[in-house]
Amino acid sequence: MIPGNGMTWATSFKSIDAAINASGGNAEIWVKQGHYLMYKTMQPDVTNLILYGGFSGIETNKELRNPSLYPTIIDGQNKISCFSNTNRVIIDGFTFQNSIQSAINNTAEAEIINCIFTDNSSESGGAINCHDNSNTKVINSIFFKNNSLINGGAINLGNKANIDIINCSFTQNSAQQKGAAIFCSPGSTGRFINSIFWEDNAESDSEFYASGASIFYMYSNIQGIMPDRTNISTDPYFQSPNIGNLRLQPQSPCIDIGDSNAVNDIQKDLDGNSRILDGNNDQIFRVDIGAYEYKIIKKWTGDINHSGTVDLTDLILALKATTELSSRSIYLDADVDEDGKIGLAESIYIIKKVFMEMESNSK
Ligand SMILES: [Ca+2]
Numbered sequence: 001m002i003p004g005n006g007m008t009w010a011t012s013f014k015s016i017d018a019a020i021n022a023s024g025g026n027a028e029i030w031v032k033q034g035h036y037l038m039y040k041t042m043q044p045d046v047t048n049l050i051l052y053g054g055f056s057g058i059e060t061n062k063e064l065r066n067p068s069l070y071p072t073i074i075d076g077q078n079k080i081s082c083f084s085n086t087n088r089v090i091i092d093g094f095t096f097q098n099s100i101q102s103a104i105n106n107t108a109e110a111e112i113i114n115c116i117f118t119d120n121s122s123e124s125g126g127a128i129n130c131h132d133n134s135n136t137k138v139i140n141s142i143f144f145k146n147n148s149l150i151n152g153g154a155i156n157l158g159n160k161a162n163i164d165i166i167n168c169s170f171t172q173n174s175a176q177q178k179g180a181a182i183f184c185s186p187g188s189t190g191r192f193i194n195s196i197f198w199e200d201n202a203e204s205d206s207e208f209y210a211s212g213a214s215i216f217y218m219y220s221n222i223q224g225i226m227p228d229r230t231n232i233s234t235d236p237y238f239q240s241p242n243i244g245n246l247r248l249q250p251q252s253p254c255i256d257i258g259d260s261n262a263v264n265d266i267q268k269d270l271d272g273n274s275r276i277l278d279g280n281n282d283q284i285f286r287v288d289i290g291a292y293e294y295k296i297i298k299k300w301t302g303d304i305n306h307s308g309t310v311d312l313t314d315l316i317l318a319l320k321a322t323t324e325l326s327s328r329s330i331y332l333d334a335d336v337d338e339d340g341k342i343g344l345a346e347s348i349y350i351i352k353k354v355f356m357e358m359e360s361n362s363k
Pocket residue numbers: 256277278279280281282283284285286
């Protein structure tokens with residue numbers, strides 16, 4: 001591919017690094033779906049960088065991307081760390097895997113949204129190492145099977161480092177010593193809201209270690225804590241935790257018990273579905289705990305023309321509806337995201353459903 005100017009998909013850069021260097025900072029970089037093997041740690045020397053993943057490679061509007069349909073995978077190949085920032089950065093919509101020395105090393109300020117961290121390792125902080133005095137915010141993200149040789153299987157917080165963890169799910173991370181989900185050094189501050197910490201495994205303090213640190217957890221499900229007014233400690237009923245599917249089953253205690261105020265500026269979950277949905281059918285919309293919002297599947301969900309099946313005809317009708325071409329065979333109770341309209345959310349739902357059926361038929 002001939003390296004371009006990065007202004008269109010046809011003239012895109014050869015690598016994420018090339019795009020970062022050319023941007024000079026204060027820029028958004030859109031990264032197409034794909035499996036990006038890292039040979040060199042990305043160390044952007046620019047400020048206010050925003051990296052978005054999850055594009056199929058035709059979008060002209062970033063709202064149309066979908067990291068769960070079009071994963072952008074950053075792979076450290078068990079050789080290197082993927083990303084290291086010394087300036088403010090936003091990383092949204094990526095999967096980080098197979099890093100050593102942590103997938104992300106944050107020494108400044110990082111906002112990490114809609115990301116999946118899996119099979120990363122380090123001495124401390126397999127997925128994210130938050131170095132001394134850094135600020136980190138993690139939203140709608142999953143930490144699955146990361147590990148550390150010492151402390152902090154998924155996340156390590158250095159001295160005077162701050163972290164906000166909102167609507168994240170941690171499971172099956174491990175640490176040889178303390179804090180398989182998160183290790184908080186003395187003097188650090190951690191706030192965990194609407195998050196699940198379940199079945200992580202360390203020699204002690206499996207979910208978090210926070211001696212000498214300031215820790216606040218609210219509206220969360222944490223294994224090993226005493227339940228209180230807002231927090232619970234009970235099996236979250238992930239769909240298939242052993243393969244990293246941390247969506248909630250219908251009987252999950254995490255449905256509709258989160259703090260909706262914490263997600264005022266978060267419109268979607270890790271699947272790109274609407275937050276907030278009414279997941280227990282009491283007509284009250286309340287956010288769930290964890291990275292995914294549970295959605296009740298109603299009789300006509302996605303079946304735009306009420307034919308009894310969800311198929312490509314429904315997709316065409318839903319797409320027609322997005323361009324405001326009305327059709328007599330569009331039924332509003334096929335609504336997927338409870339916004340009273342047929343459009344993009346329904347189109348994405350139908351594509352996923354049709355793909356999933358094709359996949360299960362080909363097995
Ligand atoms: Ca409800």
